[in-house]
Amino acid sequence: MIENNYINPYLHDLISAWDKIKPIVQTGISIISPFAVSNLIIRCIDNTNLSFNVRRSITAAAVITQLIYDGHRLTQFIRKLNTQSGHAAIRVAKQVIPIAAPLLMRLAANKLIENCSFDPRLKTSLTFATASLQWIYDSYRLNKFSNEIQKTTPQRSQTQRMAHYIRLTAKATLAWGIFNGISSIKHLHYYYAYPNLQSQIAAEEERVRLQQMEDQGIVWQEPGNHDGCSGNCNPETVRSNFSKLQKRSSSIVSFQEQFLNENNLNGGTCSAMSLSLAYDVQQEKCIERRFTPCIQEIIHRKYLRSGEQFRNLQAAFNAITINPKDTDEINPQELIREKMAALSSFFDFQVIGPCDITNAAKFPDGIYLGRAIDPSNNQKKETRGHTIVLFIIGKLAVIYDPNSGGTCYSEKGLTQTLKKTSAAMMRRWNLPEPVFFQLQHT
Secondary structure, eight states: OHHHHHHHHHHHHHHHHHHHHHHHHHHHHHHHHHHHHHHHHHHHHHTSOOOHHHHHHHHHHHHHHHHHHHHHHHHHHHHHHHTSOOOHHHHHHHHHHHHHHHHHHHHHHHHHHHTSOOOHHHHHHHHHHHHHHHHHHHHHHHHHHHHHHHHHSOTTSHHHHHHHHHHHHHHHHHHHHHHHHHHHHHHHHHHHHOTTHHHHHHHHHHHHHHHHHHHTTEEEEEEOOOTTOSEEOOHHHHHHHHHHHHTTOOSSEEEOGGGOOOSEEOSOOHHHHHHHHHHHHHHHTHHHHTOHHHHHHHHHHHOSSOOHHHHHHHHHHTTEEEOOTTGGGSOHHHHHHHHHHHHHGGGTEEEEEEEOGGGGGGOOSEEEEEEEEEEOSSTTSEEEEEEEEEEEETTEEEEEETTTEEEEEEHHHHHHHHHHHHHHHHHHHOOOOOEEEEEEEO
């Protein structure tokens, strides 16, 4: 009984303290929880295969929803404080929290403006306008807070001095708000005074871009990237591709199951993408039709980024092994040719060459595969490598690099561009000059 009487007062104090801080804790949790949920949604969206615009729109919607909810919860918290005692901390909170709520609303408005299809100058004007309103409102709240301190505290006290500094801050905040307002009006004036300025700038940028393309001998471009080159694979498809490759093994090159990873791929899919494009171009007979827009359409439709289809094929390609017997005496270019022949046989291509890259402008019409490797003593006889594909049609040539997409060049830009591509490989992966081979469909 004595023990219980000793403990009870402490329990009572804890319960009383909890009752006092409970509303603040609940409000804090209610604000932090949506923030955590919003970030979780954004993380999930970033790891999907949705287009950039769709991902950006969903992300903006999640952030706007979270910010509006936060502002609502802060407003509720202020109302709750108004019904409680006039403790000094409560009075301070009632003045400071309303400054945070408009900031959240401004961030929500800016996200909304950012994702609207307005003219950039109008977007800038609206962004400055929201900032101006927020800063002016903050100045008003700070001034009001300062006046309340002056009325409720003794003259020449430390608190009165603090009120003076708060008033100075309010003036600076007001000045910044007016500056943002002027900036908003200035951009709005540009928007209405020069309605065609943006289109004129865009037209001039396009003219400069086309001139640069002409100077470089570029006919058309399809920019791409290697996104999606790492990820999960379909084990059944990988196994099927591997079985087909095993049947094409030679005395020098084979495909070993012990090096097969059928569940996921970490690394690039350049060989799979380059050879798949070569096969599609062959099937569409783009070379025979002497029609480069046919190649452009294929690249645009399927080869601007990687994906599971290419990972499934590359996973099977990565099981390639060089048989150790007598390979030390084989010329490095011949070894590359044997490996490319084994991989190309998946699409029934025959490899001819190597070809002299310095005479690229004189290559006959056809499909050419370029491969650069970093030699090693492992089962592949390489540490890493990169594959590109080249299509020659008359005086035009299309170079496809899985890292950057496809570009069509005139004859004057071809040799120089191949040298630049080779130099880029050397800089990025420390690789030697690629070796080119002609592909012929059997």
